[in-house]
Amino acid sequence: MDWTKGNVRNLILLVNVISYIVMMELVFATGNKNKTVEIARMLGNRFKLMGLGEIGCFEEIPETTGTIEGNAIQKARYVYEKYGYDCFAEDTGLEIYALDMAPGVHTARYAGEEKNPNANMAKVLEELKGEMDRKARFKTVIAYVRSGNVLTFEGIADGNIALEKQGMEGFGYDPIFIPQNENRSFAEMTMAEKNQISHRAKSFRKFLEYLDKEKE
Ligand code: IMP
Secondary structure (H helix, E strand, O other): OHHHHHHHHHHHHHHHHHHHHHOEEEEEOOOOHHHHHHHHHHHOOOEEEEOOHHHOOOOOOOOOOOOHHHHHHHHHHHHHHHHOOOEEEEEEEEEEHHHOOEEHHHOOOOOOOOOOHHHHHHHHHHHOOOOOOOEEEEEEEEEEEEOOEEEEEEEEEEEEEOOOOOOOOOOOOHHHEEEOOOOOOHHHOOHHHHHHHOHHHHHHHHHHHHHHHHHO
């Protein structure tokens, strides 16, 4: 009896080790460990997900194309070409219609190099002072480079810029972004509520659906 149990346990261990070895390696081109952990959880045991540190990439990857989509592609391509791994990268921007879709690709550094969210939000609110058209959207693009081919997955969250900051949750521009059909800002929602409708969650859901099909 014990002998059988031990054998079954060893067999399960062996299967796990083999499936780990044959699991496809995939790099997420981000230096943000929290994002890697979050996405690794979503990917489950489909892929062996690695961050930039794990492949020895510690330099700043250029983001110089001038568009959100272009920057996502540039980052994923950089890793593929320099390190030889299939890779995906993500880029996000806030686009405000009355500001000709600014800050867009400059979202993180809108008020300066220090990437200060409060200064960024203050700048947006100042620029929209007296403006009735407060329509805006968050856009995330994931670029996936597989064997040199590029695919992109876009997620959009439409909404409006609030008249003032609302709420304490979340990060970045969350306190001034009110998603469509809501009167609460992202910063007044739980993470689970935001994940139902956010730009990033939408793009990742599309990407994961694609990966599932690709593995079939
Ligand atoms: P990143 O591409 O994730 O680094 O984001 C670029 C900029 O957009 C940063 O300033 C972030 O704070 C901001 N940002 C990205 N996603 C969100 C979000 O879900 N809510 C609020 N701000 C965001």
